[in-house]
Amino acid sequence: MITFIGAGPGDPELITIKGKKKIDEADVIIYAGSLVNPHVMDGHKPDAKIYDSAYMHLDEVIDVMKKAEDEGKKCVRVHTGDPAIYGAHREQMDRLDELGIDYEVIPGVSSAFGTAAVLKKEYTLPGENQSQTVIFTRMEGRTPMPPGEKLVDLARHRATMVIFLSVGFLNELSKQCIEGGYPPETPVAVVYKATWPDQKIVRGTLADIEQKVKEAGITKTALTVVGNFLEGDYNLSKLYDKNFSTEFRKAVDE
Ligand code: SAH
Numbered sequence: 001m002i003t004f005i006g007a008g009p010g011d012p013e014l015i016t017i018k019g020k021k022k023i024d025e026a027d028v029i030i031y032a033g034s035l036v037n038p039h040v041m042d043g044h045k046p047d048a049k050i051y052d053s054a055y056m057h058l059d060e061v062i063d064v065m066k067k068a069e070d071e072g073k074k075c076v077r078v079h080t081g082d083p084a085i086y087g088a089h090r091e092q093m094d095r096l097d098e099l100g101i102d103y104e105v106i107p108g109v110s111s112a113f114g115t116a117a118v119l120k121k122e123y124t125l126p127g128e129n130q131s132q133t134v135i136f137t138r139m140e141g142r143t144p145m146p147p148g149e150k151l152v153d154l155a156r157h158r159a160t161m162v163i164f165l166s167v168g169f170l171n172e173l174s175k176q177c178i179e180g181g182y183p184p185e186t187p188v189a190v191v192y193k194a195t196w197p198d199q200k201i202v203r204g205t206l207a208d209i210e211q212k213v214k215e216a217g218i219t220k221t222a223l224t225v226v227g228n229f230l231e232g233d234y235n236l237s238k239l240y241d242k243n244f245s246t247e248f249r250k251a252v253d254e
Helices: 017-025 058-070 090-099 111-119 151-157 167-180 209-216
Strands: 002-006 028-031 049-052 075-079 103-106 134-138 160-164 187-192 200-205 222-226
Touching: 002 017, 002 058, 002 090, 017 075, 017 103, 028 058, 058 075, 058 090, 111 160, 111 187, 111 222, 134 151, 151 160, 151 167, 167 187, 167 209, 167 222, 187 209, 200 209
Parallel strands: 002 075, 002 103, 028 049, 028 075, 134 160
Antiparallel strands: 160 222, 187 200, 187 222
């Protein structure tokens, strides 16, 4: 049995209890050294074998998993954030299926949510100028975007956008957002290494964020979040509105 684990965004206390227990029990650990905080592995067995997948290609990762399985060892594969978001996770699961090796997945706190937490913001707010929709996306890099998913197309919705893997293309990012329909004064935040000790937050607008991020020297490991949830007006929720009844609570008569 191979266990895929979401390690969370950085702070080693943001891994799940279940994920941490599996790491503590593991004989073989494969982790994404470029982004996973090695402290999530504190407490591993002293003789656990540890591999950094940054130096491995897919076949090598699968070979390590297969060998561990053949030897009856417990093997964990530790991904940053949650494996379901830009984790190159599916291709590993498919290979394990082909080999008839069983696996389980323990979710993690995506950096998308680590970022909302450190910004102390909520992505979905009620109100005309707000959005009830969150788009997780990226700019086209070496991985091409499918038709209809260029930022300029997605920007038409004026939803809250959480943009991964793209802090190196902020000029183009802002250009496409504005071209797609966000006003240039739309608030933007760039969060570098959310929840790590060296975290940095840069706030601005589509018009000036590129310059500010350049000045801060941020070139990677950052999320760009776009939308009025960062600053705009919003309506209060109906859920806690004292004039509305819910399944659990009657409206207050005034
Ligand atoms: N599965 C991960 C994302 C992997 S893709 C998750 O759920 O968070 C790698 C990209 O995620 C980075 O380029 C960056 O855009 C973002 N990222 C990962 N950790 C981050 C962090 N602590 N702070 C800000 N962005 C982060």
